[in-house]
Structures are given as C-alpha cells and as structure tokens.
Amino acid sequence: MQKNPNVKILVSYHKPSVLFKDEVLTPIHLGRALSKEAHKDGKVSDEEYEWLCENMIGDDTGENISHLNRYFNEMTGIYWAWKNYDKLGNPEYIGLCHYRRHFIFDEYVSNFIHRKFVNYYPIIENISKHYQSIIQIRDFNCQDYDLIIPKKFKTTNNSCHSVYEYFAYNGQNTQALNAIQDKICSNKGLQEYAHLAKNLAQKQSFYPCNMFIMKKELFFEYCEFVFAILLPLYEEMKESLSSANIWQKRELGFTSEQLTSLFIERQLQKDRKYKEFEVSFVENPNNAKFQDMLYQDTLKKIMTRHKVISFDLFDTLLVRPYAKPIDVFKHLEESFGQKDFASLRSRAEFKAMKTLNKKQVNFDEIYSQMPNRFHFLQAREKELELQTLYINPLIKNLCEMARSLGKKVIFVSDMYHSKEFITEILTKNGICDFDKLYVSADIGKTKHHKDLYQYILKELDLKPEEMLHIGDNKFSDFENAKELGITAFYLPKPMESFLQDYPKLKQLYEFHSNNLTISIILGLCLKKWLYCDKDIVEYWSYLGYFYGGVICYGLSKFVFKEALKENLKEMIFIARDGYVIEKIFNLLQEHLATEKIQTHYVQASRSLCNEVFGLDLMENTSNRKAINLILSFKEEIEDFKVITYYDLFLAAKNKS
Template sequence: MAISQRYLTLRESFRAALPQVQAVSFDVFDTLFVRTLHEPEALFDVLGARLGVADFRQQRSAAQAKGFQRMHRDGRGEINLADIYDHLPKALAKAATAGELEQMLELDMLRVNPEVAELFHEARAQGKQIAWTSDMYLPESFFHTLADQHNLPPEHFLISSACGCTKRDDGALFGVLGERLGLAPEDILHVGDNPLGDVQRARERGLQALHYQPPSFVAASAALTPASAIGLGLARYGSYQLATDPWWQLGWQFGGPVMLAFLDWIQQRATQDGVERILFVARDGFLLHELHQQAANSQIESVYLRGSRVSFSLAALNENNFTTHVPFLLSGAEGITLADLFVRIGIELPDERVLHDLGLHDHVHIGPENQSHIERFLCSMRPSILRVAREARRGLHQHLLELNLQEGMRVAFVDVGWSGTTQKAFMDALHEMLPLDVAGYYLGLSAPAHELERTKGLRMRVFAEETGVSPRLSLELYRNRAVAELFFSAPHPTTIGYRTGPHGQTVFVEDTERGVNYSIARVIESINTGIREYVLAANSMRPNYNISNPAMAMNNLLQLTVEPTDEQIELVGKLYNWDAWASTASYRIYFASNSVDYTGKQKPDLWPAGWNKVQSMELKGNH
C-alpha cells in the first residue's frame, strides 16, 4: 500500500497539532464526506431526471439566488432550504416535496472520506471533543441522519442554516463553535477543504486550521448526463481509498466503469442478435465472464473459452496450410531468441549439434538479417510442429465439448480487440471440427467494423462504434491499446495449446512472460480487485440510479490511454514484458520508460501517448 505524500503531510501535521488542542472540528462536504458525483451541482441534474424536468438545475440555481436576496432583506446571515424551494414554481416545489427529495438524494450520494475519517477516529481515540462545522443550507436534522447512517457521530453540530451565520463570510460560525464547546479558539483545531472558509477564516478567529487537499482526479472534458455524473463521481471516489495500492485505484477508476458499460452492451447486443451462448475468450474475458455470471441481468448463458490466437492458429494448422502459417509462427519474433520462439510454439529445440550444423544456436536473436533462414529451419521442423498442431486440434475439440457447445449454435465471441485475427483463427480451427455461427464482440477495432468484415469475412460488433466513439478516437484507442488491455487480463498464463490428459480431460499448454522480475500476477489481481469492487459498488446503486454510461466510460478510459498524467506515466510506464508472446529474457520492453537500471528495448508503438509524454518530460528536464 502506497499512501500519497499529500496525505502523509496532512496526517503528520494533524498528529503534531492534536496534543495542543481539546477539540477538533471537521468540515463535512468535500472533507469528511464526498459525493459520488463529478461535481456538486450534478445532484440537481439527477433530481431533475427523477422529476422529468430537464432544466431543473437552472431553475434551482435561480431560486437559490432569489433565496439569498430574501435572506439579505430579512437581515439573516445564512440561507436555508425553505428559502430556495419557496422560489421554485409551486408545482415543481411540490413534486420535489419541498426539498425532502433533494435531501434523500444527497444521503444516497454521500460517502465517507476514508482519509479524513482516519483523522476523525484518531481524535476520538485521544478523547477530543468533535464537532461538524458546515456552511450549508440543509437543515441540521439532515446531518444527524448522515452521522447515524455512517456511525460517525460528533458531540456538536454547527450548521450555518441552523446557526444563522457562516464560516465563509466573516468566520462567525467559528465564534459559535467556541461558545458551544466552551473553549478558547486556540484550543480548537479545524480541518476543511476550502482555503477561505475553512483555513483563512478559522485562523482569523484564532483557531488552529489544517487545509485538506483532496487527491487529484483528471477526467476527460465532456458533457455529462446524470448517469455519467454518478459513474464518474464513483470512479473518482476510488482515489480516496487509503487501504489500496495504485493498481487497485487504476482498476477502480478506469477499468470498473468500462467493464460495467461493456458488459451491459454485450448483454443487450447478444439479446438483439439471438445469441445462444456467450464465449468470453481468455485472457481478455476472464473478469468479464466472472462478472457476467454474477450480474442480475445475465439472461444468456456464458462460458470461459481458454485459448488465444496462438492456440487457435496451431489447432488450424495442417499439412495443406503449413507453409502459409509459417509467417504467423514468426509474428512479433523480432529480437527474441530461437529458444524463446520454440517455447512459445510449444516444441523442443533440436540438439545443439544439429543447430550448430545449421549455423544456428538456441540464443541467436531473430531479426531481418536471419528471418528467411529461421523460416527455412521451421519448415524443416514441419513434422514436430504438425504433431503439436494435431494435439492442439484434439485438445480444442475436447475443450469445446466440455463447454457444451453444439454444432450450429449461435455464439458471441467476446474479445477486447483489435483486428479480428483471434476470431479468424478460431473459425479456421472450427472448420470441419464443430461449425458454429460466430459473431465477434469487441471493445474496439483497428479499423471500422465494415472494413474488417469485408476483408476478413467475419461478422463483428464493436462497443466503441455503437456507443458513439469517433473514428479518430477509436484509432487512438487502438494505437494505445496496450494500456486498455491492462483491464482485461487473467491470473493465469496465456494458453498457447492443448493436450489431452491421462483421463481424457483437456490440459492447457501455457506460456509465461520471460525476463520479468516483478509479479505480473499481483498487478493483475490488484487491478481486477479494483474493477470488481467498483462494479459491486455501482450495482448497489443501480436499483435507484442508471449509473452505467458508455460515453463516460470510454471518455474516462481514453483520458488514461491517450492523455495520461505524469503520475499515470510513472505508474504504467514502468511495466515491461507484459505480453508473453513478444517477451524475452534478453531485454525489457517497457510501456513508456527510459529506465537506466537495465538495458531496455524502446518500443514507442506499444504506448505512443506514453512515450510522447516521456519525451516531453525529458525535454522539460533538460531546459
């Protein structure tokens, strides 16, 4: 678990101040509690959607301005909820039950901020009096309900609407706080997020004050619907979680929203297409399958299909097409060793003396200068390769039978992307084995679906296209796909072949990443846990709120993949040799890092946006 320096500094300051005071006051909104909304005013959009009033936010803002005017005429120091709802059209105010519906929605959207809750509990453990001090038009009864719901009761509630004065104007609410506590100002510590109302005004009144600065959260700029405002707000909430690591937060903030929206689309599209079985293909489909099985709306049976482009291509390989498959066996092999190549094909290298006679050795690196030689060598290994292919074909057939797939069944072949090559290899392998009616379901593709359908003879459905992602951004997603794929992985290695076990069961031949000295499985599990917990939290809100929003989910993902922050570059860029097929122990292929601790092979096309950012950061550092 890595706690940010931002929060560590706050906690150290809090602990240093705590022995000097007898009471601690906490601001409520955006400090002790945060909303699962992208911005506070989005609550009015959610309320408007509930009421069927599209411009409710605008009407309520106008009513609040009139409420302030009445407050000033009456000589009062703060507005209250009645001031606002009295200035709404009567029918609208009645429909909103004079503010009761707004309070209910606020309670639904508010979550405890774990960072500040830790300080709350430390103060309580040390016997300090605790107060909630808030500039807010909501009634004090609302705050009592909030405290009871989350088991964080203070001894005192100082709410501006009840006290008739505020923190923000002249700090008068802090004067009431001192009187309520019976303490001198210097014996009170106040914690809050607003530099003026929570820090400057508190210090002007003689209190000690700490400025709480929330974690940064960068979101793509786009118009938000009520559903997307909630979904993005829930994504932001992950950044507040103390007991998590950065990979968990990445899974929660980016993987969770896109996984939820993608799953909803798969279910809807499969229903429209009359699909009988959904095939979630390894490894991309591991978590998709798990979450689909748990989903309340999963009406179509699904299975987890162990396989990959490699295993399906091997199963499709035979005497008649061997020569045309040799280029596939060498795809992505530039720079890896001959030994690496044979490991990923799943066959043993000949004796060193044989290799020597052929002018080869197991650690020779494959490149343009020797590729034709390696191709001829592979052709000479034809019997061994065909034997592995026959085993793969038998094993795949057995696996399909174990999954209870039947001839002619209409299936959705779910893969994250990107060119349909895995779907094509699967269908080639099925030929004369178990014909199925296959449609590919993809997050994104390298080109418009109709172009790939025409050139590859496939049926393809694309989430990005059908949910409004522009062709330009779809291409950017494809170019930076390595980062998107982080959210679609599994705790098991890549399946590169099949064998039949001693009892007739399918045995999966697996390929692991080479040249790695960190735990890829641990990174995957942490990301997947973040995704799972986001989906669980989102589903808990779904009975009352439409939280899944494809546009928000894709814009959120594109921010990470195409416009990453420096912190995201530092985290993701240090990953290397993530793809087993292209990995080798000879060097490291980083996502986006000019690491000096090891000789790495720069591959800017792995994450172009990341590499561009790394280069710009280096240029800034040199000036």
C-alpha cells in the first residue's frame, strides 16, 4: 500500500465464505434486504446471516437497491458504493471482485496456472496463504493507470460464436440484451456509446464479471452510464422477471456485464491508461480454517440454548494417525507379520454380534471370534491405540467453550473398547474435565439403534431439546439424534476436511487407498495440519513435510532394504543429497535393524561424483548398471506421484 493511493476493492458475498478483509479488500453482503429469501445457492441460516452482518457491510443502508439483488446480482453492491461513497472513506480508486473470483496481481504465478475454467479463468483449488498473497495489490502501483480490468473473455471459449449464443448456452433470456442499443440511442447523454452498442449481441468477446478498479471520477461516470440503462429496463421487465425461475431472474445481472464491457471499451478509445490481469476461479472458497471458525461461531450460539453438550469420540474428539480406521489392523498385521489378521479382525466384530445376538459387542467378545494364533494381538492392539490416538484441537476448543458457558459436557461412543480404557486414553491426552462418558460396549445400547440416546435422556432427566449432540457420522450422530428431537450438529471427519483442502493428496490416497505406508503418511500429515491450526503458513515447511519427507523416506527405505539384502557393514552417504537420507536411514536402523550398519557422511561435490562413477548420462549410456540401480527402486517411490530424482534420471536416460 505504500506505492498506492487510497484504494478500496469491494469483495461481493451472498453467503459465508473465506473472509477477505483488510485496508484494501472490503467485503460487502449483497442482497441483505432479501437475506431470508432463497438465492441461487439456497437459503442463508440465522447463524450464517449473523456472521455476514458481523463481518461486512451490507448493501441495504443509505440509498440502495438491495431489494433488487435477485435481478441485478453484484450491481446492487456497485449501486450502494456509488450512492454511499463517503462511507468507504472517499477512496481515490474503487474496485470490485467476488468471493471466489479475484484479480491475480502476481503475473509470474498466473502464467504457470494452466488449468482453466471455461478456457478462461485460471482454476485455484482452494484459498491458501499462497493464493492470498498473489491477489494482494500491494506490489502493484495503481497510480500508473486509470483503470484495471480483466482480460477479455472470448465466447468461442464456450464454443459460442456470439454473445447472443453465449446467453442461450447459459440458459439466459436475451430481452434485455436486445434492448440495449435502443436504450442507448434514445438517451441523448449516451450517444458516445451508440457505435459500440451496434450489433452488441453478435460480438465475440467482452470483459466479464463486472470486475474492475477505477479512479473515482471514472467510477461515477460508469455508474451513471450503467444504471441509466439498467433501472429503466427493470421497470419495463419487472412483471416478466417476477415470474421467471431463480436463474433467469438474473438476466439483468448478466446483461450488466455487457454494459460494463461497453464502458471499458469506450475508455480505451479515449486512450485511458489501463492494465489487464487474469481473473481467478476458486473451486473451493471455503477452506477448513474458515469452516472451523464458522463452526465455532455457530455452535457457540447453539450451545447457549442447551443444558447438555454431547460429543462423539472416535473421528470427532479422538483421531487415529491413519487415512482410515481399519488401517490400525493392517499396521498390526504388518508389524507382527501376521498374514490375514486385518481382514479377519475387521469381520470379527460383526461375526460376534451375529453369534451372540447383540447390538454391540465388547473387545473380549470380538477376539473370541478370532483364531487362537491372533489372540496375543489383543493386548498389542490396545497398546497401539493408547500410543497413537490423539485429540482433535477443534473439538477440544468446543468442549472448553461449552464448559465456559456453564454447560454439562458428556462423551457418547459406539465403541467396543471399555469405558475404563477410553477414560485412560482421554486422561493420557489431557481430557479430564467432563461430566459423563457413555460407551455402547458397557451399556449394551447404541447411537446406531437410537436406544443409547434414550438411555442418556432418561438417566440425565433431560428433554430431547435440552441436549445438543456433535459428531461425524451422518446417520448415528446426526439423523438418529434428530429423529428423537435432540439438536444435532454434523462435523466432517478431520481426514475428509484435510483431503478437501489438499486435492493432490486426495488423489494420492484414492490411487493407493489400500497402501498402509500412504495411509500412515497421510495420517501424520493430518496431525501436523491439525496442530498448525489447519494453516501451514510457511511454504517450505509445507513442501518439506507433505512432499519432501515422503520422497526422502521412500529413497531411504530402499537404501536400507538393499543394505540388509547385501549384508553390508558400512554405508557412505555423500554431501549434500545424502545428508537427510543418512538421518532417515539411521532412524530406520533404530526401529528395524538387528545389527547396526555403520554410516559415514562424506563431503563431495556432484561433479566429482560424476567423474568417479561415470554418471554423465546426458553424454553417454555406457553405465547401464547405474541406470538399472535407479530403476530398481522405482517401486519404493512411484507411489508418491511427485517429481523425484528417479523422474529426472529417467528423463536423462530417454534423452540420451
């Protein structure tokens, strides 16, 4: 901002989303006057409405047309800014963007975003810290320009040969579009736009989204032009618009993009100084950090209306370091070399229920259905659970919030472990301040069958509406509780939220959903993410933990296995690439080796290594042994689907 004069960019919202708010970005709630009515994405709840009111200005104060938002889209926010400019502090420049569409001011980055929405908008997966940095205006000097605009959108991007076809493709009526030329020609003050409006419907490009940053005087000129056409058009069309469906009611809003485009084209004809930027499209505008904040704000209000706050345990308060719970059994199978344990253990619980004719069985009853050779793993399973289960910080905060409001806090779980064992897990993790713990294995009733809820209501002498239950299972924690009149709140599993925020890791998991190593790596990444408040700010920390560590582990494990196979007594790791590999190698030795292999770290340049080992792969291919060695550990690292040294060597081999 040191380079720039006073700039305000309105960020338009119609529902809660990640909040962009600083001295430049100014969130505005569009259509606040209609907040209780359905919009294109459904209805806004009371809690969501309160959040919008608390965190941004509304377009319904002073002189406004907020009540026309279902017809005018973001233009109600532009109208409000025009008529209430002093409330923005009379900025020298004014702009508009959207909650999921922003100018990408970092042109270096935008050149590397190749995935496009409708072959135009660079697609951003979610709102990360990195994304927030590339849409900051601070490194761009507004004073050099009269207006900042989006790059032109070509209708042919959508296989449409004209604006008219583009409207039809999007299911929009064209009455307003067809009327623009007549409106301009009949208004003496707008004659300078007449030649631009001619054959408007047949044009093949326009400036989209009503996005811009303009000098104050240009903004006022723009508003006088646009609303001199839009408002009379609305008066003529309001009867037909009122009976249109939710999508087609927005005809004037879509038509306003063409008016904005005409205004921009006219300014460029006047040799205004301008700059074009890419406009982003955010696939998921609600990242997990924002969602948590919204959960906490919402639940705080809901908690005040209830006597007892109930929490589910597993995958809600307690988290396992695996991609899915069944991988606990896989981990035991691999650690103790017990083939078929995982599949038999996962089936044993249901087998015990059927054999004993019970809704819920306990830990001993499950293992009674297992072959004798696996019985020693019963104690090992409890040890592993006790060692690895940890607390979800979000739920811990909610428990503390409930306590601070003077509410009773209870935990309710459909679980085969005993109450005593779960209490031990909670105590180990510092969770001691609660009133009751209800475990289905001890009581013989379950949330799944609803009778555990009924048992709790009776024991605590509660009316259903006096209890709030929070959990991750849509059926047993949410739907069943609601059927009994209990207030229920669904919270997604931590792993679901994590993979939603990191689509590349989600792809990795989906591609290797049965791979225990991948499951544990994702589980560890999840724990890191949760304990960084779901916001790993420092880029290199994120890259190193989520990707670099994974690659180095794969390579180190390969080297370790080869060393054992060759019965080596010593290993030399060469600087600098070998530094981390040696560290991991020795960690593996601590856990897995019966006899220690002595390791050495030697400083040597890469060019020296190339001379010694003849690894100049770009020039000659005589050293097939080296290439074959690299290819041999392909299986160890190919799971990770990121660029590795293997990829680089393979590329070198192919080129040579």
